[in-house]
Amino acid sequence: MFRDKKISVLILVLLAIIVLTFSGCGSNGTGSGYDLRENLDIAWGHFAGADYSDAIDKFNEVLDNVSENAEAYLGLGWSHAFLGQLPDAVANFGLVSGQPEIVDAYMGLAAVYRDLPNYQAAISNADDVISADSSYQFSRRTSIDYRDAHLIKAQSYYRLGSSNFPEAHIEVNYLCDDLGLDPVPDPSTLEPAEYEQALVDKIAELTALISD
Template identity: 30%
Template structure:
């Protein structure tokens, strides 16, 4: 085969390829579905926190008033250790929908870790008042007992041992101590350490 024949054959193949591409149309790529809170929570429940955060962010980008998406962002940032951002997102969620309960649990955890004990106590108190049987819908291990524990720990941190004892007794009714004595306060702290591994 001489050079001219080779060049002619190459051109014919190229033209044929272009015709197939033009008239055959483009392949049908699957349509990308819009971001959804449900999908984001599924990622969260599967411990895919970065994907969940990204999905919640996409929801907020298209629905800036979506309080549940901000709630989800708060939980994602909280578990990723970005506590200040988490607190901001929980606050936005509460401003957007005063009926939401989950953000108060998230705030209690975040404020406890910052630590801002008075704020943790406040968030925990609001949650318990709103739902005394609380359980986080996206992680059933998180319950009102965890929130009460945070409240008790924070009350101890600010020196309100009577308040802390009251919360501890809701978690363990059989426990009692004399908080007016150093040994009694030590017993209370020991009980909190014990509860840390239970609740």
């Protein structure tokens, strides 16, 4: 009799383990039946379609279900950035950690800080992008790449004033070489006003070619 009871208890334990195991299947690790990957993909689909408000809602839904997720914070950062909600973009980019999301966050922060503006922070984050991957490309918006990082540096150095024109010149001529454009002449060959005009004109040309 006791043997039969032990067998019954063992069967119940095994059934409980099976139920618990299968209740977690399809949830991508959340343990609640919530499909993390599927919902992140839906959110990025909104982002790809420039439906940034819907993307924000979906990324927030993801965080409501999984609490912490670097990819969701990244999506929120970029979505807020494209809506011009720059402080919200900075806040969410700041919550991103780990590879590869962190490099995408650096790129977003570089662009946002340029526009706030905080030019030194823009330069620092653009440097982080280039240091991490000199041929960087944002997989969720492939038109954003390493050229944007160099352009942000050029724009920011120029806007910091004439003492930073040499650094702007380096970034501008890097991009000119990369894109097969005529470079800005050496400043020693031009009058100061002519040189500044040549520099600002080339930055404007590059901005039109590169900016998303």
